[in-house]
Amino acid sequence: MLLDVQDLHIAYRDIEAVHGASFSVEEGELVSIIGANGAGKSSILNSLMGLVPPRSGIIRFRGEDISRIPSHVRARMGIRIVPERARVFPRLTVRENLRIGLYGIHEPAKEKERLAWLYELFPILEERGSQDAVTLSGGEQQQLAIARALVSDPKLLLVDEVSMGLMPKLVDQVFEVLQHLNRERGLTILLVEQNALASLEISSRCYVLETGRIQFEGASGVMRDDPRIREAYLGL
Amino acid sequence: MQLFLEQMLNGLAIGAIYALITLGLALVYGILRILHVAHAAIYTVGAYAGLAIFSSTHSLALAVIGSMLFCAFLGVLIERFVYYPLLKFPPYVPLIGSIACLLAIEELCRMVAGPYILSFPAELPFPSFTIGGIVISSTLSAVYGISAGVLLLLWIITTKTELGLAMRATSQDMAIASSMGINSHWIISVTFMIGSAVAAIAGILVGIYYNQVYPTMGAVPAYKTLALIVVGGLGSVPGAVLAAVLLGVAETLLIGYAGIPLPRDALAFIAMIAVLLWRPQGLLGGRR
Numbered sequence: 001m002l003l004d005v006q007d008l009h010i011a012y013r014d015i016e017a018v019h020g021a022s023f024s025v026e027e028g029e030l031v032s033i034i035g036a037n038g039a040g041k042s043s044i045l046n047s048l049m050g051l052v053p054p055r056s057g058i059i060r061f062r063g064e065d066i067s068r069i070p071s072h073v074r075a076r077m078g079i080r081i082v083p084e085r086a087r088v089f090p091r092l093t094v095r096e097n098l099r100i101g102l103y104g105i106h107e108p109a110k111e112k113e114r115l116a117w118l119y120e121l122f123p124i125l126e127e128r129g130s131q132d133a134v135t136l137s138g139g140e141q142q143q144l145a146i147a148r149a150l151v152s153d154p155k156l157l158l159v160d161e162v163s164m165g166l167m168p169k170l171v172d173q174v175f176e177v178l179q180h181l182n183r184e185r186g187l188t189i190l191l192v193e194q195n196a197l198a199s200l201e202i203s204s205r206c207y208v209l210e211t212g213r214i215q216f217e218g219a220s221g222v223m224r225d226d227p228r229i230r231e232a233y234l235g236l
Numbered sequence: 237m238q239l240f241l242e243q244m245l246n247g248l249a250i251g252a253i254y255a256l257i258t259l260g261l262a263l264v265y266g267i268l269r270i271l272h273v274a275h276a277a278i279y280t281v282g283a284y285a286g287l288a289i290f291s292s293t294h295s296l297a298l299a300v301i302g303s304m305l306f307c308a309f310l311g312v313l314i315e316r317f318v319y320y321p322l323l324k325f326p327p328y329v330p331l332i333g334s335i336a337c338l339l340a341i342e343e344l345c346r347m348v349a350g351p352y353i354l355s356f357p358a359e360l361p362f363p364s365f366t367i368g369g370i371v372i373s374s375t376l377s378a379v380y381g382i383s384a385g386v387l388l389l390l391w392i393i394t395t396k397t398e399l400g401l402a403m404r405a406t407s408q409d410m411a412i413a414s415s416m417g418i419n420s421h422w423i424i425s426v427t428f429m430i431g432s433a434v435a436a437i438a439g440i441l442v443g444i445y446y447n448q449v450y451p452t453m454g455a456v457p458a459y460k461t462l463a464l465i466v467v468g469g470l471g472s473v474p475g476a477v478l479a480a481v482l483l484g485v486a487e488t489l490l491i492g493y494a495g496i497p498l499p500r501d502a503l504a505f506i507a508m509i510a511v512l513l514w515r516p517q518g519l520l521g522g523r524r
Binding site for chain 1: 419
């Protein structure tokens, strides 16, 4: 088990946003958590990354409880995040943003190889290398955020609402890239999304989060045909 | 004409010293978004520590290095024990803490060293030379040389090194920087070390330049540097440096040379009000 979360509670001051979520991700899986806006999806991802402290619960990564470990140590253990709305460093160049993804990693040979691979995946990033990230379009910023998370060769990629604010065509592209990374490169991905249909299509398993509680879980193919899910999340 | 040029050179020197003091403030604002008023107290301590080491060892090099280390340590103490625990409150709370630190350290200096003006009888080991009939004293050339060296070094650190990249990333989005493997609390501490060590250099330079070290020498810089980071554009280090140099020259030329009957220290605030009215983002500040 790569990631195992037990009874996670997250609260902001007195308001609890996540009431005891339990889920897990196996190595090599692409798992999605879907749910409406405000269901607590981003809170969960942020607490996995260490950006939001959980009120209680256990987060095990490769068997080790990391719930009290600071964010930068989790990053070095191989957890990386593509944050909601990309959050690239606006006044760093595209190339500098990618170098931040490599911070603390000193393997020049591997770095070159991975950068070449990422530039092949996202050619626009090489083209815009010396531009400030703030000058990129929304879709380009998402690509940069994905590349920034991938350049360190993570063991677990957390992807937060990557479809938000993107044109439908771009959403398809980005999801294709994620699927490719999972199938061809064996990258483990945990995806949280409002876009239920697209997430169910590329993920193998899915959790449905409603107001801070996990209501359903199962294989994505089965969920797609579940009438309750179809009605509530797919609008079918 | 000669008088004008001489005044210009003096103004540049004063501006360079302002720049050294303001640097730390701009760096700290850039990363924590708090007004580090106590920075001026670190500058005062820098002058005292330098003088104390110089008096006992008669080595200016030791005085500078020792004072820089001591101030770097003091800066990190303030960061860890005053600002960091207060960061979760609105920005005026760390500001109040900062003012308290400024006053407490000033009083401490007074208690330890006495309320007198001490002299700093050191010779700066820089050459004096004459260009076109204008004498550049060894003190002036020292101020130019040292501040240019410090600014160049800082520019190299922030733009060419991995540490500098991490500092810039942390100041733009601390949470995401952490999630990229950057120990942002350590980066904050390093920022305080650098700013405080530069303040120590400024304190020693001012002590020697005016041959005066006294407990409240940080009082005027405390608020003048606040005006300067606003004029430069909050969070913009190059802007703060530019504003500092311009202010040094403007003060010297307008008050000293042109004889405009204004209190010298008012100029920084006139500039600040003008900037707030017509260019609120500051000289080099971007939109936020």
